[in-house]
Amino acid sequence: MMQSSAFPLVNAFGIEIDDIRRGNRGVEEVVTDLYAKLRTSLLSYVYHLVGSTRDAEDLVQVAFLQLFDQLKQGNDIQNVRGWLYRVVHNLAIEQARRHDRRGSLLHKWFADSSASATELVEPAEEDLIRREQIEKALEVLNERERHSLMLRAEGLSYQEIAEILEISAKSVSVYLARALKKFESRHENKT
Amino acid sequence: MKTKHNNDGAVPRHLEDDDLVSYLDGELSREEQEQARLHLESCWGCRSLLNVAQSSIENFMRLRQETLLPGDLPPSGPAIDVFRRRLAEHNASAQGQARFSLDFARVRLALSRFTQSLQFERLAFTDSPFAIRAAVFLFAGVIIAALAIYSNRVTTVSASELLQRASDAQAASLRSMAEPVVHQKLQVRRRALRNEVSVGWEVWTDMKNSRSRQFVTEGESGAGVVHDLAQVLQANHMDPQRPLSAASYGLWRNALAEKQEEITRTKLLGGFDALTLRTTAVGSVNAGQITEAVLVVRVADWRPIEQRLSIKAEGGGVIYELTETASEVVSLAHVNPSIFAEPFASTSSSQPETPNSKLETRNSKPEIVTPAPVATAELEVEVLRLLNQAGADLGEQVSAKRHSDGLLRVEGIVETEARKAEILSALAPVRNDTAVRVDIKTVAEALAEKRRQGRDAPRSATEQKVEIESGAVAAEAELRSYFKSDEEARQFAARMVSRSQRAMRHLYALRRLSNQFSAEELRALESEARAKWLSLIRSHARAYLQEASGLRRELQLIFSATAQSTGTQVGRAIDDPAEVVQAVERLFELGSANDRVILLAFTTSSERSTVTAIKTGAFWQSLSAAEVLASRIQSAQ
Numbered sequence: 001m002m003q004s005s006a007f008p009l010v011n012a013f014g015i016e017i018d019d020i021r022r023g024n025r026g027v028e029e030v031v032t033d034l035y036a037k038l039r040t041s042l043l044s045y046v047y048h049l050v051g052s053t054r055d056a057e058d059l060v061q062v063a064f065l066q067l068f069d070q071l072k073q074g075n076d077i078q079n080v081r082g083w084l085y086r087v088v089h090n091l092a093i094e095q096a097r098r099h100d101r102r103g104s105l106l107h108k109w110f111a112d113s114s115a116s117a118t119e120l121v122e123p124a125e126e127d128l129i130r131r132e133q134i135e136k137a138l139e140v141l142n143e144r145e146r147h148s149l150m151l152r153a154e155g156l157s158y159q160e161i162a163e164i165l166e167i168s169a170k171s172v173s174v175y176l177a178r179a180l181k182k183f184e185s186r187h188e189n190k191t
Numbered sequence: 192m193k194t195k196h197n198n199d200g201a202v203p204r205h206l207e208d209d210d211l212v213s214y215l216d217g218e219l220s221r222e223e224q225e226q227a228r229l230h231l232e233s234c235w236g237c238r239s240l241l242n243v244a245q246s247s248i249e250n251f252m253r254l255r256q257e258t259l260l261p262g263d264l265p266p267s268g269p270a271i272d273v274f275r276r277r278l279a280e281h282n283a284s285a286q287g288q289a290r291f292s293l294d295f296a297r298v299r300l301a302l303s304r305f306t307q308s309l310q311f312e313r314l315a316f317t318d319s320p321f322a323i324r325a326a327v328f329l330f331a332g333v334i335i336a337a338l339a340i341y342s343n344r345v346t347t348v349s350a351s352e353l354l355q356r357a358s359d360a361q362a363a364s365l366r367s368m369a370e371p372v373v374h375q376k377l378q379v380r381r382r383a384l385r386n387e388v389s390v391g392w393e394v395w396t397d398m399k400n401s402r403s404r405q406f407v408t409e410g411e412s413g414a415g416v417v418h419d420l421a422q423v424l425q426a427n428h429m430d431p432q433r434p435l436s437a438a439s440y441g442l443w444r445n446a447l448a449e450k451q452e453e454i455t456r457t458k459l460l461g462g463f464d465a466l467t468l469r470t471t472a473v474g475s476v477n478a479g480q481i482t483e484a485v486l487v488v489r490v491a492d493w494r495p496i497e498q499r500l501s502i503k504a505e506g507g508g509v510i511y512e513l514t515e516t517a518s519e520v521v522s523l524a525h526v527n528p529s530i531f532a533e534p535f536a537s538t539s540s541s542q543p544e545t546p547n548s549k550l551e552t553r554n555s556k557p558e559i560v561t562p563a564p565v566a567t568a569e570l571e572v573e574v575l576r577l578l579n580q581a582g583a584d585l586g587e588q589v590s591a592k593r594h595s596d597g598l599l600r601v602e603g604i605v606e607t608e609a610r611k612a613e614i615l616s617a618l619a620p621v622r623n624d625t626a627v628r629v630d631i632k633t634v635a636e637a638l639a640e641k642r643r644q645g646r647d648a649p650r651s652a653t654e655q656k657v658e659i660e661s662g663a664v665a666a667e668a669e670l671r672s673y674f675k676s677d678e679e680a681r682q683f684a685a686r687m688v689s690r691s692q693r694a695m696r697h698l699y700a701l702r703r704l705s706n707q708f709s710a711e712e713l714r715a716l717e718s719e720a721r722a723k724w725l726s727l728i729r730s731h732a733r734a735y736l737q738e739a740s741g742l743r744r745e746l747q748l749i750f751s752a753t754a755q756s757t758g759t760q761v762g763r764a765i766d767d768p769a770e771v772v773q774a775v776e777r778l779f780e781l782g783s784a785n786d787r788v789i790l791l792a793f794t795t796s797s798e799r800s801t802v803t804a805i806k807t808g809a810f811w812q813s814l815s816a817a818e819v820l821a822s823r824i825q826s827a828q
Contacts, residue, residue, distance in 0.1 A: 028282060035274050039267060061274050065281050066490070072282075090463070091491055137254055140787060142780050153255055158218045170209075173218065177208035177244070182784070184247040185804040 017080060020071060031068045035061075038081060041154050042088055048150050049092035059095065063087040082160040085151065089164050137186050145179035148172050206230060206237045211244045284352060350452045350468050353488060354444070357437030360493035370523035371398045374595075376408075377435060380512040381416050383504075390416050391516075393595050395530050396432050397523060403432035404530050406596065408565075420511055423502055427481045435498050435513045440468075440486050449473040457487070464490040476503050494518070529596060566599035566626035568712050569720040574601060574621055575704065576723050579730070581617035584703070585696045589614065589631065592707070601629045604637045666749070666792040666805060673749050683749075684793035687742065691789040694738035698782045701731045701824075705775040713768040721768065725827060728771060732824035735782070739821060742789070743814050750806060765827040774824050781817040785810070 016034055019025045025033075039060060046056040063084050070077055077083050138146055144165060151161045158169040165172070206214065206227055213219050214227045231238050348356070365371040373396045380389045390413035396403040407413035424431045428446040430439035444450065451471045456464065471483045480503055487497035495515070502509045574591045575584070578601070583589045589603030601618060605611050611631050621627050632640070670680035704727055708716070716724065765771055792805040804810050 028278060032271070032275055032278060036267060036271050039270060057270060061270075061277060062491075064274065065278065068278060068281065087491075094491065140784055149251070152216070153252060158213070158216070169218070173209040173213045173216075176216075177212045180212065180244060180247040180251065181208065181809060183251050184243070185788075185807065185809070 059091045086164045140182045145175045148175040149179040354437045354441045357493045376517040378514045382510045565597035572720040697731045697735040705772045736821040778820045
């Protein structure tokens with residue numbers, strides 16, 4: 001079954017799923033194969049959300065274990081990549097929220113400064129420095145704009161992004177336009 | 192797409208920003224895409240905007256590539272090995288219970304469900320003629336076979352594995368911390384034949400010292416319900432210290448001689464997958480014991496989020512529903528020591544901590560502490576109003592918040608002794624309230640305290656003096672062409688920045704106010720208190736509006752070239768607290784973005800920028816959008 005969308009990559013991994021259905025390859029093998037293929041892009045997206053490579057790595061693996069369960073049960077997943085992004089997104093948001101709550105007291109005291117958030121999570125030094133660069137350019141974006149932009153950069157279609165963020169595809173285009181504008185005005189000021 | 196046709200139906204009008212991006216992404220419908228293409232061919236304006244969007248995309252992708260190269264991520268090889276092992280383990284455990292799920296209990300349960308569904312439980316089934324019984328059994332057999340196949344397909348987890356995974360997940364989250372304390376907020380609902388009571392319950396469990404404290408946070412007669420529940424848990428071998436946990440559920444389940452179980456897959460609010468385990472005790476059950484229990488576990492993290500206990504009782508059953516509303520694992524060091532402080536000094540001395548006390552405390556009845564003073568949301572609003580009257584809700588770090596122990600804490604650091612006295616006297620009407628704790632320190636006091644604790648000095652929140660050096664500011668050219676002297680230009684720039692900061696302080700205050708209460712709390716707020724809250728919101732919105740429109744008028748003088756004349760639009764009035772909260776959040780976003788633009792334009796920076804955001808149409812639109820929004824909030828009802 002093909003999804004009707006202008007985006008060509010939507011069913012890029014349908015072949016692998018077909019392999020399982022036809023009995024050509026086992027679920028385990030296919031899932032491992034998909035993991036090898038999709039790990040990097042999922043990882044870089046999750047990393048932006050959770051800020052630690054170790055956590056990101058774990059969340060991505062958990063998502064693939066869930067994929068395994070779904071396929072093993074014979075459930076049909078129409079768009080594997082979109083599905084995986086949705087799962088890791090939800091896992092990451094959930095995790096970030098847990099971290100947030102731990103820092104809520106400090107946040108309240110230093111509501112006007114952004115320094116306190118990082119004091120509690122303590123990612124590795126070099127991670128922070130690297131992250132800082134992109135963070136600086138993106139700090140003017142709100143959550144939706146940032147998520148839309150990051151997901152689009154990973155090559156997802158508006159419809160896929162819309163499903164992950166639970167908004168309409170039209171809103172995705174509005175958020176993207178706004179995100180690019182804000183980013184550009186930031187970028188212009190720096191160069 | 193918001194393209195508009197001319198009257199003569201010729202080339203569509205200009206493209207919106209989002210249309211341009213959609214066009215670049217090939218996300219417009221075929222017809223729209225074609226229309227846009229035709230328009231772009233004929234319109235230089237839109238085409239150059241399209242190019243701007245394209246280059247923004249390229250710039251973003253470059254930065255993304257530079258800052259987070261796939262090569263910088265941990266290498267794939269080892270990760271794939273880890274995943275392979277993890278998957279194999281996962282698969283092995285999944286197969287283990289796939290067979291198990293065809294057990295006899297399931298078959299019997301399916302049978303009983305089937306007969307129920309035919310409403311045979313009311314009839315004396317065994318007295319029916321043989322032919323009917325035979326037909327029913329035959330039919331049941333078919334259904335059972337179908338059910339067994341179906342359920343095998345849908346679930347792949349056995350009851351014991353579900354519980355094992357849930358407690359493993361919990362154990363894993365505890366391992367990450369030295370002295371973990373589990374903090375759960377629960378909603379407890381007790382449903383009996385004719386009445387239903389709902390209470391908020393908070394449970395703090397210190398895993399290391401195996402002690403727990405529990406507080407009733409809302410609901411009349413809450414202590415009674417919680418007390419009864421604790422007795423029920425006790426009587427059924429469950430763990431009252433951790434009422435909603437797989438471990439506690441397992442304790443009861445293991446103590447059952449005979450049981451029926453089923454697992455179903457459900458969807459939670461928010462689209463999370465969940466597994467629901469239903470365990471039914473088989474055989475005679477005494478009053479006060481659990482006849483059936485249900486545990487709902489979220490699949491994503493194997494966290495138990497709901498538990499239902501059906502209790503056999505005289506004159507009908509009682510059902511307890513425990514729902515997790517929030518949960519966290521915190522380190523003991525971060526927990527307010529008063530939570531685990533012994534409520535009664537005399538009892539604590541009679542129960543010295545011994546190495547064996549772990550078992551004792553686990554089995555002893557939990558101490559249910561209902562602190563007498565509990566601050567209401569209405570009291571909180573009143574305190575906020577008093578702080579506002581003293582002008583203490585702008586910039587200064589004075590906060591008022593109800594804590595989990597039921598107390599309303601007013602805490603803050605102020606500059607001088609005089610200011611401290613002023614705030615304390617403003618709070619005089621509530622200071623004698625037993626549910627209020629006031630802790631206002633001067634900076635000097637706070638510093639001394641921090642030094643004693645060997646920590647860094649707290650940041651002072653006083654307004655920064657804005658110094659604009661005579662060096663190049665981004666908007667230098669415009670300033671020079673307008674003002675006669677550098678000095679005048681410098682003063683103007685300083686005024687703009689500090690004005691923008693003043694405006695921002697109202698936005699911070701606005702946001703704090705709007706985030707102070709949850710949506711439920713706002714809905715439940717008494718009308719008088721809600722009116723007070725709204726009037727605080729309105730007053731800050733008004734103050735922001737004043738600063739923002741003053742700012743815009745002054746800026747328009749200098750940037751007349753790009754400043755668009757903006758008629759004052761009047762938006763729809765806001766009449767719902769939830770909408771107020773949303774509007775405030777949006778205003779905060781807009782306002783902060785505007786503030787950043789102004790800061791960039793009027794402060795010196797080492798990097799010389801040729802183009803500044805302040806000259807773009809988008810900035811002026813954003814300024815007036817913020818004003819429209821602020822005026823809507825200002826007139827919120």
